[in-house]
Structure formats: C-alpha cells, structure tokens
Amino acid sequence: EAQVTQNPRYLITVTGKKLTVTCSQNMNHEYMSWYRQDPGLGLRQIYYSMNVEVTDKGDVPEGYKVSRKEKRNFPLILESPSPNQTSLYFCASSTPGGFKNIQYFGAGTRLSVL
C-alpha cells in the first residue's frame, strides 16, 4: 500500500531535549516536505527536499533541521525544542511531474514541548 509513515504519532518532551521525527515513503517520490499545522494558520512549510542530498528552507525553518540521505526517508530534527514548537507536524511526498504537485500526507505527529 502506498503510504507516508511518520513516527512517533505523539510525543511529549521538555525544552532543550533533542528529538527526531522520522518520515518514510514507499512511492519512490523525489519530493518530500515537512509542515506544521497550527490553529487558524493552516499548514506552513518548514523544509522541503527535491531529491537526495537536496534540501531547502520553507516558510518557517527556524529551530528545525532535516536531512535526505536516502530517497525514502526525510527526518525532521529539533536540536533544542522550545514550547513554541508545540504543534501538529505532517510529512508529505510527491513526484514532481512538471507542475502538478499532488502531495500525499502522513498521519501526523503531535508534539508537545513543556
């Protein structure tokens, strides 16, 4: 089954404790992206990757890191989480086909930073 898998689904942590949220897709998609969802703000892009070893900042990259060593994986790293990073995070992937970008989303990771 084609899917985007995120882990963990729920995470509670404390300020300053490094964490990683994993994302994996089995559709051989080139493009992957991370979003955060906050009430009233919709989804805002954190980072994206056009292909292996190619990553770039989205609209709200501060406090986050990513890596793309393999095509299927795109982990999101919070080196020193802060309470303002409490949010719902979604990973997405798609195959760029010209300019028709249907993204497939993971189930989400709800993060609370105390």
Added chain:
Amino acid sequence: AQSVSQHNHHVILSEAASLELGCNYSYGGTVNLFWYVQYPGQHLQLLLKYFSGDPLVKGIKGFEAEFIKSKFSFNLRKPSVQWSDTAEYFCAVEGKAAGNKLTFGGGTRVLVKP
C-alpha cells in the same frame, strides 16, 4: 509570493444544508488549485484539484469547486452535506514558478449537526 485566504474559520450547519467555502489566492501567474480535507484525527486527503480546462471541477464525495480566474477564487461547494462531512477543509495553491511549493490557507472547520 503566493498566498491563500479562506474567509470562514468555522461553519456549523445541519445535515442536508448546502455548503460553500470561500477561497481566494494571490499569485500573478498560472496556478494549480487544490482542496484538501482532514477528517477528525486523520491526515490530509486530496478532495479535488484544478490544473486546467473546465473551471468547474468535481471531486470525491459530491464536492465541487469553481475556479474564477478574474476573482482569484476557488470556492468549494456541496449541495447537501452529511454528518460525515464534519472535517477541516484547506484550500491550497501552487504557482507555476513556485516549483512544487504548496501554500495553504488557514483552514475552515465544518461541523455538520445530525
């Protein structure tokens, strides 16, 4: 830069009522337009999309949307809602020069009362 505005943050209606959700975007060039739906506790799913051609597009579950280029709008409609349409709805735009970047609106929470 592209941006998306959804006019209603919350909509409450009864079953069998008609639904229309407004979406306006800001972008000077060619766009692709999307509506995504997020059912409670689930990830985002594509409801419908507009790439080109007939500006009236039909999606899943009886939803449709009309692209009005002169008004920069892409409103979502459903003639008769069901309780199962309770969800959050997101409009998104991809500008041709933006290269796979989706920009989302703030979302509209729809509650359908049985």
